[in-house]
Amino acid sequence: MSIETVRNYLRERGLADRIIEFSQSSATVELATAANHCEPARIAKTLSFAVGDECILIVAAGDAKIDNAKYKVRFGTKAKMLAHDEVPVRVGHAVGGVCPFAIKEGVHVYLDQSLRRFETVFPAAGNAASAVRLTPDELERASEAEGWVDVCKGWQI
Template identity: 55%
Template sequence: MSIERVREHLRRWGRDNDIIERDASTATVLEAANALGLIPARIAKSISLKMGDGAIVVVIAGDMKLDNRKYKEHFGIKAKMLSPEEALHFTGHAVGGVCPFGLPPDVMVYLDISMKRFTTVFPACGSSNSAIELTMEELEEYSLSKGWVDVCKEIAEDVSRETEQ
């Protein structure tokens, strides 16, 4: 089970018992925010993307989305989300529980600077009803992150552009 692999991963830092499990779903940003009593922006959503013959995970604030231009400028390729089947195959986590922990060693994790405005954020922990509260430093360390990137834009930017047209 994916959450057990995450629990084992977090045990290295003595945080395996800090995983929050809810009866309610935490599979989407809004569901997680409701289940945890938070604003959606503090949910750290993990996006699994195609990278060559493999995958990467980019963790972003819940009120953000990938900016295709910024992503291509940083990574040199167009952002292509994994299908649910590919996400499970490459990350070992099903959609709704994809997280930056307990991943195969060839799956790189990047953290978007959109989360740095918070003291703590809440990423998933391998299931559709789990999360953990982490500081930015803890998230960076526990995710074995390759670094911070700036590849997002606010979701609201798209809404305001649509209403202007």
């Protein structure tokens, strides 16, 4: 999949005009921070995990880290990130552009509470040089998330 697939997906939801394309990479939180001219915490990073035979995405603030104990309580298993080469096959986007939009069928999306403290956040938009500016509520609707979870640490003040 690509930024065009994401653009079409977001167009159907009235949000395609929020996509930002960059001339430089935004593939990491650090690079996305520079490209978006924002604080690292406002980058909505999308993390890919295997839960049994299923794939889940957790979208979290750029300054948050997965809390293994919280994750295990919520999902009933140890946090196991997908291998780099598994991500495009199972999710539909390559590492660096993974986002919760226009993903493969059967992938479950969850949003971490760490994002709720911001007016707007910046998830990727399908490639390693893009983002989309959304409120947390818009992100929830556009991603068709299954809900908000509390599985991260390191971001609370």
